[in-house]
Amino acid sequence: MTENTLNFSNDPVDPAGLPDFYEATLYPVDDHWLPYALISRLWFFLAALLVVTLGPATGWIDYAMWTFWVALGLVGLLIWTTVVTWMDARFRGWALREHDLIYRAGVVWRRTVILPFARIQHVETTSGPLERLFGLTRLKCFTAGGMSADLSVLGLDQETAEQVREYLLEQIRDDEADTDGNRPATPAATLDGDPSE
Amino acid sequence: MSQEETHDWQQLAPLALLFLVLAGIQKFIRENLFLILGAGAGAAFLDWMGLRELLLGGIGVLLIILIVALIYHRRFRFCMVDDAILVRSGLIHRKELRVRFARVQNVQLGQPFYFRPFDLVRFSLETPGAAQKEVELPGIRRELAETLRDRISGLRDARPASLDGEGEPAPAQAQAQADGANSAGALMYRASPGALFRYGMASNQLWVLLGFMGYLLSNLFQRFSETLEDLTLVESLIGTLGSGWMLGILGVGLLMVFLLGLSGLIAVVRFHDFTLIDRQERIVARAGLLETKEQTLRREKITGLTFRQTPLGRLWGSWFIKLRQTGNAEQELAGQKHQLIVPGLRWSERDLAGRILDGWSLPEGFDRIHRRFLAFYWSRGLLIALIPIASARWLSFVPEFVAWAGGGLLMVATGAVALRYRNWGLASDGRMLWVRSGLLGRSVDIVELAGVQQVRLVQNWYQRRHQLADLELVMPQGSVVVPFLPAEKARGMANLAVFAAETASIHRV
Structure with a gap:
C-alpha cells in the first residue's frame, strides 16, 4: 500500500445539500446592452445588404429571378437578428456568490457558466469604441485552463465592471493569503442594489 | 555532484553541437517539406534547377544551420540556484530565463544513440504555461542531469513553508519522500514488444x-x-x-x-522497453531504442487521465493511457497537449489507472445519457440535412445520383448517431467523474472534480422543453462534455463540481 493510499479518503458528499447555482438571482445586463448589441450585429446585416445590392451591379451575382426571395430573406434575417438580440438582452445576466461568478447568455443555446474564484488568475476590464459610446465595459477573467477556460462577462456598465473587478481581485488575494484553502466568506454585497429589483 | 558545481554557470558538451545541427536540419525539413513535395511544384522546381545547384543549395543551408548552432552552443549557459534553474541563451538577443522548480510539472531525460558512448543526455522540463519545453539542455553529463532532476524533485518534495505555505512535511512523509527519491521505485507496468x-x-x-x-x-x-x-x-x-x-x-x-x-x-x-515506475510522489516512464527517454511526472500535476482505444485497436483489443497535464492556449490551437502515453494495454490491465492515481480506477458501470439524444439527432439533425437534399433534387439543381449519395450519407449518419449514443456514458463517486465516449473507437476520460476550472451548462430549445442539458467541465487540460443529461442531474453534477473546486486544497496546475 503506497503512502498515497494511506492518506487517501473519500467521504461521501450529499449532492442535495449543496448550494444550487440555479437559485442565485442574476443581475441583468445594462440597459444600453440592447442598442449596443443591435448596432454591432447590424453591421453584418449591412454587409449582407451591400453584397445583395452591389452584387448584380458588378455583374458577379445575377439573381433577377429571385429578387423577391432575396429581399424576403434579408427582411427575415433582420427580424430574426432583432428578435434574438432582444431575447438575449432579457436573458443575459450575471451573479456573484461567495465563491464564484455566474454568467448566463444565449438564446438558441442557453449557456450558464460558473467560474470559481479559486480558478481566476487575473482579471481585466476592456471596452471597444462602440462599447465606450454606450458606457459599457466587458470583464475578462483569465484562468489556468487556457483560452477555452477564460470567461468574458459582457454588458456591464463601467462602474459596475470596475467594482466587480476589484471584488474579484480581492477574492483572489484572499485565496492566496489563506493557505489552508478555507477562504473567508466575503459577502457579495459590495455592489449596490439587489439583483431582484 | 557537489552543490557548488551545479551553482556554477555551465556550458553544453561539445557533442551537443551535433544534436543542435541535427535538430536544425530536422526543423528545416519539417518546415519546408511542403515546398519540396507540395503539389508537384517542388519536383518541377528540382527538374528545372538541376542536381549541381541543388547540392550547392543544400550545402549552403547546412552551413547556415551549422553557424547558427555554433553561435547558440557558444552562448548557451545554465546553472541551478536554490529554488530555480537559470538559462542564458540567444543568437542576436540575449535571453535569461529563470524557472522556479515549484512551477515544473514534467522533467524529461533523453539519450539519442550518438550520446550513449559519451554518457550524455538531453535534459528538458515543462511548466504549465509554456508553449513548448521551457528549458532544454541538450548534451549534458548524465550525472549532472540526474542531479538536476533529483534536486528539482527533492526540493519540490520537501519544499519549505515559505514557498507554498503548507508547513514542513510530517517526519513520516518526509522519510517516505526521501525513500522515494532515493529508491529505484516499484515497477507498475512494462510493455512487451x-x-x-x-x-x-x-x-x-x-x-x-x-x-x-x-x-x-x-x-x-x-x-x-x-x-x-x-x-x-x-x-x-x-x-x-x-x-x-x-x-x-x-x-x-x-x-x-x-x-x-x-x-x-x-x-x-x-516505445522500446517501455516501463512505468512508481516513485511515491512521482511517476517515471522510460522508453526508446534510438533515443532512450525518461519522463518524470509529479502525481499532483496530473490533471486528467484518458483510457483510449482507436477503431483499429478495437479489432485486436489494444488500449493506451494518456496522462494529461495543464496545456496552454498555443497548444490548444496546434492540437497538441501536455501528455504522457502509456501504450499497449489490454482491457484486463485497466486497474493501472487506479495505481497511477488513487481513486481513479475505472468504474464497474456507466449511466447512459438520455435517449432523447437519438430522437433529437435523428429527427431535427437529419431532417435539417434531408430538406436541402430533397429540395435541391426537386428543383433539379443536382443530378439524381448526387441526391442518392446524399441519402446514403444520411443513412450512415443515422447509424453514427446510434453508435455515439451507445458509447456515451458517465459515472461519478462525488470526487471523480468518468466519461465514456466514442464513435468507432472508445475513450474514457477520468477527471477529478476538484480540478475543474469552469462549469458550463448548455441547453437548446429542444433540451429546455424536455428538461435536458449538456454539461461541460473545463479542466486545465481541456474540456470534458456530457450531452443530454436530465437537467436535474446536470445541475447536481455542476453543483458538485463547483463545490469540489471551491473546497480543494490542492490546485493541480
Whole structure:
C-alpha cells in the first residue's frame, strides 16, 4: 500500500445539500446592452445588404429571378437578428456568490457558466469604441485552463465592471493569503442594489 | 555532484553541437517539406534547377544551420540556484530565463544513440504555461542531469513553508519522500514488444503514414506514368489477375499491410522497453531504442487521465493511457497537449489507472445519457440535412445520383448517431467523474472534480422543453462534455463540481 493510499479518503458528499447555482438571482445586463448589441450585429446585416445590392451591379451575382426571395430573406434575417438580440438582452445576466461568478447568455443555446474564484488568475476590464459610446465595459477573467477556460462577462456598465473587478481581485488575494484553502466568506454585497429589483 | 558545481554557470558538451545541427536540419525539413513535395511544384522546381545547384543549395543551408548552432552552443549557459534553474541563451538577443522548480510539472531525460558512448543526455522540463519545453539542455553529463532532476524533485518534495505555505512535511512523509527519491521505485507496468506492435498498428500514426504514402505514390505514379505506359508490365499484370479492380484491391491491401507493419515497427522503436515506475510522489516512464527517454511526472500535476482505444485497436483489443497535464492556449490551437502515453494495454490491465492515481480506477458501470439524444439527432439533425437534399433534387439543381449519395450519407449518419449514443456514458463517486465516449473507437476520460476550472451548462430549445442539458467541465487540460443529461442531474453534477473546486486544497496546475 503506497503512502498515497494511506492518506487517501473519500467521504461521501450529499449532492442535495449543496448550494444550487440555479437559485442565485442574476443581475441583468445594462440597459444600453440592447442598442449596443443591435448596432454591432447590424453591421453584418449591412454587409449582407451591400453584397445583395452591389452584387448584380458588378455583374458577379445575377439573381433577377429571385429578387423577391432575396429581399424576403434579408427582411427575415433582420427580424430574426432583432428578435434574438432582444431575447438575449432579457436573458443575459450575471451573479456573484461567495465563491464564484455566474454568467448566463444565449438564446438558441442557453449557456450558464460558473467560474470559481479559486480558478481566476487575473482579471481585466476592456471596452471597444462602440462599447465606450454606450458606457459599457466587458470583464475578462483569465484562468489556468487556457483560452477555452477564460470567461468574458459582457454588458456591464463601467462602474459596475470596475467594482466587480476589484471584488474579484480581492477574492483572489484572499485565496492566496489563506493557505489552508478555507477562504473567508466575503459577502457579495459590495455592489449596490439587489439583483431582484 | 557537489552543490557548488551545479551553482556554477555551465556550458553544453561539445557533442551537443551535433544534436543542435541535427535538430536544425530536422526543423528545416519539417518546415519546408511542403515546398519540396507540395503539389508537384517542388519536383518541377528540382527538374528545372538541376542536381549541381541543388547540392550547392543544400550545402549552403547546412552551413547556415551549422553557424547558427555554433553561435547558440557558444552562448548557451545554465546553472541551478536554490529554488530555480537559470538559462542564458540567444543568437542576436540575449535571453535569461529563470524557472522556479515549484512551477515544473514534467522533467524529461533523453539519450539519442550518438550520446550513449559519451554518457550524455538531453535534459528538458515543462511548466504549465509554456508553449513548448521551457528549458532544454541538450548534451549534458548524465550525472549532472540526474542531479538536476533529483534536486528539482527533492526540493519540490520537501519544499519549505515559505514557498507554498503548507508547513514542513510530517517526519513520516518526509522519510517516505526521501525513500522515494532515493529508491529505484516499484515497477507498475512494462510493455512487451508484441503489445507495442499492436499499439503501433492501431495508432493514429498509421493514418499519417497512409496520407504521406498516398501522396508520394500518386506523385510518383504521375511522374512515371509515361514510362509505365511504355512497359507491358502493368498490362500483363492486369491480364494475369483478370481485371484492373483486382489489381487495385491487391495493391491497396499490400499497401495497408506494409503500413500497418511499418506503424507497428515505429511504435516498437519509439516505445522500446517501455516501463512505468512508481516513485511515491512521482511517476517515471522510460522508453526508446534510438533515443532512450525518461519522463518524470509529479502525481499532483496530473490533471486528467484518458483510457483510449482507436477503431483499429478495437479489432485486436489494444488500449493506451494518456496522462494529461495543464496545456496552454498555443497548444490548444496546434492540437497538441501536455501528455504522457502509456501504450499497449489490454482491457484486463485497466486497474493501472487506479495505481497511477488513487481513486481513479475505472468504474464497474456507466449511466447512459438520455435517449432523447437519438430522437433529437435523428429527427431535427437529419431532417435539417434531408430538406436541402430533397429540395435541391426537386428543383433539379443536382443530378439524381448526387441526391442518392446524399441519402446514403444520411443513412450512415443515422447509424453514427446510434453508435455515439451507445458509447456515451458517465459515472461519478462525488470526487471523480468518468466519461465514456466514442464513435468507432472508445475513450474514457477520468477527471477529478476538484480540478475543474469552469462549469458550463448548455441547453437548446429542444433540451429546455424536455428538461435536458449538456454539461461541460473545463479542466486545465481541456474540456470534458456530457450531452443530454436530465437537467436535474446536470445541475447536481455542476453543483458538485463547483463545490469540489471551491473546497480543494490542492490546485493541480
